[in-house]
Amino acid sequence: MSAAATTGTYSPAAAAGEKRRERKEELRRHLAEDADWPRADGRSFHDCRPAFMQTGPTTAASGSAYAEFGKTKVIVSVFGPRESKKAMMYSDIGRLNCNVSYTTFATPIRGQFAFSFQGTDNKEYSAMLHKTLEGAVMLHTFPKTTVDVFALVLESGGSDLPIIISCASLALADAGIMMYDLVTSVSVSCFGKNIIIDPTSDEEAWQDGSLLVAYMPARKEITQLTLTGEWSDGKITNAVELCMDACSKLCDILRELLKDASSLAE
Template sequence: MSAAAGTAGTYSPAAEAGGKRRERKEELRRHLAEDADWPRADGRSFHDCRPAFMQTGPTTAASGSAYAEFGKTKVIVSVFGPRESKKAMLYSDTGRLNCNVSYTTFATGIRGQGLDNKEYSEMLHKALEGAVMLDTFPKTTVDVFALVLESGGSDLPIIISCASLALADAGIMMYDLVTSVSVSCLGKNVIIDPTSDEEAWQDGGLLVSYMPTRKEITQLTLTGEWSDGKITNAVELCMDACSKLCEILRERLKDSTSLASE
């Protein structure tokens, strides 16, 4: 399977800017202490997401695969199957979806910390299982392997979106594509698509996984402290960004189809 040429798509405009990590942390800490409006380190406004670069087909040995790069966060997902389950199981009218999320040893600033992430694996499964037509591959299994090459913030929502694209690339029947976006609450502000530094200082976090065409939330995870008004606003921001991100996924699938027909 050849890789579809991907281009960076914006599901909200954003500008890239540099800066040293330690200086950014100190600046962010100072702004939060002042509880004032502040510029984000990469030049984005509070409601701007990072440019999204996505492509299909980077892993030729897999049934389907996808690569995603959102700022410094880089993820690759490979899908295998449907194939006969290795575990003995009674006949079932529905198939099985297995999900595994792991990090490379160089994904984070702490070297040698590459491990399977069981919590993320379970959350990835929960986000995707409602979208996959499991009854189309009875008594077989589809395996989804997500590998975080570099962790730069908002890892899980990027993993979920990338996995959805990889499943579609593999030809797995789905009710709709699933896209996912997270927000962080820092002081009085709600910011979308947070970086690692911003997540480290957040008062609360919210993640939404969403099927835009069906207008269904497949997963909603809330942590920390939130007021009711902020939760409503945060969910609406995530759903809107998910809908725009889904258009980028659809464009990548169109690119893949065009290349395959050439």
């Protein structure tokens, strides 16, 4: 006896698209009213997502770290210092290589763009990660050698690059790489007159502008600042201060995590 045929169909992608459109219209309505609106995950505008971080998930690496902020999940592995391939070209400072890639299942499949983005190296993020970490790592402490930083985004849920930067900093410290200070990073999104911190991917999709700050709290030094969209001078200042404060608090968490890891090792 054969099973009865069904004529109904179900498309998760279509359902997700409808929810995103509804969310977009809801945001537009709140912006028109210039009022605070409840974020989808229940946070206030200036609340970051609950975070989980740990060191040492990859035993084969010199150092590694895992970070989970909401739906965003990142793992970073550090190898080295090891002899540079261009060993004959002596340098008084070491080399830092950074690579950021996404798994093929990191984000929902969304047309042709997904095939060019997922499962491949993200050159833009790799370059920005290198620029951010270069000012924090004491390159002169490992001349003629190279440190490789490999970041893999397991799931993309928004604010990917800031989380990659913070996780990479933790992995470098776990590897015993000398640094001037830990680097933590936070981003904010602008919606009309409102600024929200640690945006999700849905919020990033409808933002008017974004700002990312990578910060070394102990040195009070910004190693990376990226701005997109239209911002007024006053709003930029408030956004930067908001990010720096969040970076300092996140750095305190990372320091405690490293202390606990060191105590367990001893």
